[in-house]
Amino acid sequence: MIETYFAEAKRNDELTLQKRIRQVNDDPVVSGLLHVVSGLLAILDDKRQIISLNDSFCAMLGIQSPVETLGLRPGEALHCIHAHEGPAGCGTTKFCSTCGAAIAIVASLTSNETVERLCAMAVDKNGHTTDIALKVRSQPIEIDGNRFVLLFLQDITVEQHRAALERTFFHDISNMLTGLLGASELLYYENSQSNLAKIIRNLSVRMTKELTIQKLLINSDLSAYKPKCEPVDAYESLKELQDFFACHPLTESRKLDIAQPLHSFSITTDRSLLLRIVSNMISNALEATSKNGKIKIWLKKETNRVSYCVWNQAVIPQDIGRRIFQRNFSTKDGAGRGVGTYSMKLFAEEYLGGKVDFSTSKEQGTIFRLTLPC
Structure with a gap:
């Protein structure tokens, strides 16, 4: 009996393996899956041997045809550094009992249910060991009375x-x-x-x-x-914003015109969120303003509400204005954009009970407003 530390060691002989390969290739559903699924998909037999791969999996392995991997087990095809540390290969070494891929495959074959695990694998790439992380989903299926496994992998x-x-x-x-x-x-x-x-x-x-x-x-x-609401002095909030932008790179060649209120008053709100929202409004206005230009900030006090207003001369095109508060939408290049204006509206309306909006025109420029209940 071949030694194993985790999964079954025995493999199917060449004749049985070729028969299983033909079964999968002749099945229209499985064959269709291999062509439709864009992620990494492998078909395994009941001994965890690869009998087919889709094109995405072949591309990841750097091979031209699935034929090069037929009969191998997943760890062997992926060049896991531990795959050959036991006489029966992948799934049978001392490291395999803690391998997410091996656990998912064995558990799904045992329970006949879909099993998903995370797999941390050290692989050999051109003589260098590299760590990769995979999300593994193992789904058992039956074709003509024989058991197979659909193995979906996602490189995370x-x-x-x-x-x-x-x-x-x-x-x-x-x-x-x-x-x-x-x-x-x-x-x-x-x-x-x-x-x-x-x-x-x-x-x-x-x-x-x-x-x-x-x-x-x-x-x-x-x-x-959890918002921490407290009395916030309107004058002090504008003074704090002025101090914050006093040495800001964007104000080196642009003027910040802050109009202090004629009369001091307080509003009850979360100071951190208030300053965060208005800071974003000011930063966006500065970025939209050409050098030597200026932006204006003022407060508009009404009976039961107050608005922080930020003006700049630029105009927002209509098509961009429709989506300006949409998450992940941005006119700037690069990943990770499209959160600033989204978060402004989210924090103001969901946490402060207020509203963020804007108006824009060639004659008046652009004004962003944060309106809060007094």
Whole structure:
């Protein structure tokens, strides 16, 4: 008996293997799947041997024809560095009992149900070991009384790498911000009359809150954010925005014209979200303004509401204006765009009970408004 540390070691003989290959090729449904599915798809027999691959899988392996992999097991075809560490190959080594792909295939054959797992695999690429991450789905099927497995693979290496980097980044930045916030509080306590100490303290608080919001945005878990509503002085909020943009790169060659209200008043809202939304409005206006131009910011107070207004001279084309608040829509190149205006409207309307809108024309330029209940 061939030694195995996890899955069955025995393979089908050449005659049986060729018979299974013909069965799959002659079945119109399976043959159709191989041509229709755009992701990575392999057909395995009951001994976990490959009997067919689709074109996407062949392209990933860098081969011209599935014939080169027939009879191999998935780890052998993918060049897993552990696939040949046992006499019976893939699925039977000491490493296979913790392999997501091997577990999914064996579990689905045992339970006759679809099983999905994540697989971390170290593969040999031209003599160098590379780590890849796969999402594996194993679906057992029966053709003419014989059992087969539809093995769907999705390469999620980039996504896993990015998630790991994000987790590390947020952890490290959170630790640094905690220290910065403590130091800024101490600085402000010892120099309460210093405007610079106040600016540093306010920015430290904003950065700490912004980090929380960014984590929720990335994880699409904004429902976890709980607004902290407190009285916010309208004059102070504009002053804080002015201090924030005083040394901003976009204001080096552009003027920021902020009209302070004639009378001081307060609104009850989440300070961090308020400043975040209006900061985005100001940043967008500055980016749309040519050098030596200016933008205007003012407050419009009405009986039961107040509007933060941001003006610039540029005009938004009608076709772009229709989709300006749509998530992932952007007129700028590059991945990761199309969140700024979307998040402005989302935070204002879902969390602050307010509204974000805009008006644009050749005569009046463009005005973005954040309107909040007083």
